[in-house]
Amino acid sequence: MTGLFFLNKIKYMAVPKKIINFLEKEKAVYKLTEHRKVYTAFDKSRTLKVPEKTIAKTLVLRSGKDLILAAVGADKNIDLKKIQSVVGNKTAIVSEKLIKNRLKGVKIGAVPPFGGLWKMPVFMDRKLAKEKEILISSGDYNFSFKIKPKVLQKINPGMIIGDFGRKKK
Numbered sequence: 001m002t003g004l005f006f007l008n009k010i011k012y013m014a015v016p017k018k019i020i021n022f023l024e025k026e027k028a029v030y031k032l033t034e035h036r037k038v039y040t041a042f043d044k045s046r047t048l049k050v051p052e053k054t055i056a057k058t059l060v061l062r063s064g065k066d067l068i069l070a071a072v073g074a075d076k077n078i079d080l081k082k083i084q085s086v087v088g089n090k091t092a093i094v095s096e097k098l099i100k101n102r103l104k105g106v107k108i109g110a111v112p113p114f115g116g117l118w119k120m121p122v123f124m125d126r127k128l129a130k131e132k133e134i135l136i137s138s139g140d141y142n143f144s145f146k147i148k149p150k151v152l153q154k155i156n157p158g159m160i161i162g163d164f165g166r167k168k169k
Helices: 009-013 017-025 041-048 080-087 096-102 149-155
Strands: 031-034 056-063 066-073 076-078 091-093 122-125 134-137 143-147 160-162 165-167
Touching: 056 080, 056 096, 056 134, 066 076, 066 080, 080 091, 080 160, 122 149, 134 149, 143 149
Parallel strands: 066 122, 122 160
Antiparallel strands: 031 143, 056 066, 056 091, 076 165, 134 143
């Protein structure tokens, strides 16, 4: 069963329709979780009273001319040098303007790690991938998806798992 069978359809209106359609097309098993409006993975962790390591924060990066998605736990920072060593190009976090133009309908800071939807490779930190279930952004500040990392791997063919996070200072 997929998420649409679990929750009231009205809640889905805040989540971009193309994201719900993508998950349904992929037959992804997930649960939509409603929470107070949050803008950071850290705040999401505190609001939902769950460990930071189970909250995925997704960053949009530029590697050469390509865009990629990277997901690390809220307890980590992204290590751009480690991703750069895998892709072979200089890697940097993109501007909010670029995110707004390329990922239409998704709120800044609420990008889900669905590379299959935007035809972007996805890099996931190994520690996040080892969690039983994680919470990821839904495209909206008031909702998150609870999903198993294995499901993310299935809907993101070619997902690269590695040590892409580093401890926060």
